[in-house]
Amino acid sequence: MKLTNKTIPCYICGKILIYRRRNEHIRRHIEGRTHKCNKCGKMFSEKSDLKKHFLVHSELRAHMCDKCGKRFKHLSNLKAHHAIHTGQKSHVCDVCGKGFTQIGSFKSHKLLHTGVKPFSCDICGKSYVQKTSLQIHLAIHAGQKQHACEICGKGFIRKGHLITHMSVHTGEKKFSCDICGMSYTQRQNLKKHKRKHEQQ
Known part of the structure; x- marks a missing residue:
């Protein structure tokens, strides 16, 4: 489906929707979440996601950050988390030397050097390294300009x-x-x- 003034991208999956049917589509995303956490009420579409989430409430997360109180199941994850507070960049790109505190940011950065762009726009075919970049791009097709200048509009x-x-x-x-x-x-x-x- 092409983007027109009567369509809008879904903020959950990016699919182009007919504006008047958007709520019906979004409801399908939400209704698919049938697995409920009995501790906090958060809903999940996959049972495996609920199991992962349940560790948040579990005593198994014995390793706690002394700076922010966040808990971790594995000591290695706590050590990696500490880099956020210290600013230590333990993940260094062997191509350009840029350092990162978090492994996810490091992996995204490495894709820049390989040229791999796994997130593609269904409308124009433009590809991106990060999903957030694709979501911003989809807003261009939808004509959504959320940040307006108070002086000139x-x-x-x-x-x-x-x-x-x-x-x-x-x-x-x-x-x-x-x-x-x-x-x-x-x-x-x-x-x-x-x-x-x-x-x-």
């Missing part, structure tokens, strides 16, 4: 783009060249400028 899909746009009104130039000190309101303009230094 221009809409943006990403909050970061709105923040960058605000410098047009404030005149703030927060992107500075470390070679000559020239400042710009937008990062891409600074990148263009730096290329001139590289050519010299």
Whole structure:
């Protein structure tokens, strides 16, 4: 199905829906969650997901973080979690040297070097490394611009783009060249400028 002004992507699975039938589709997602946790009431569609979740309530999670109180079943998971608090980047990319505190972020980053983009748009075919990037892209097709400029009314899909746009009104130039000190309101303009230094 193509995206029109009468369609919208499902925020759960990304499927393009006829706007007036969206609630029916979303209800199917929710109704599929038949496995209920008897401790907190959280619902799951798969019994295996409920079993994983139940560990949250279990005494089996004996390893507790002394900083935030989060509990872990395995000591190795607690040690990996500690990196969030210390800022220690124990996962280092062997291609570019960039470090990460969390294994999930590290794995996503490694895909950048392989060129593998597992998340594809059904509408235009554009592919992404991360699912969140695809969801942001789907919002473009849906015309959803949730972040609006209070001064001129221009809409943006990403909050970061709105923040960058605000410098047009404030005149703030927060992107500075470390070679000559020239400042710009937008990062891409600074990148263009730096290329001139590289050519010299």
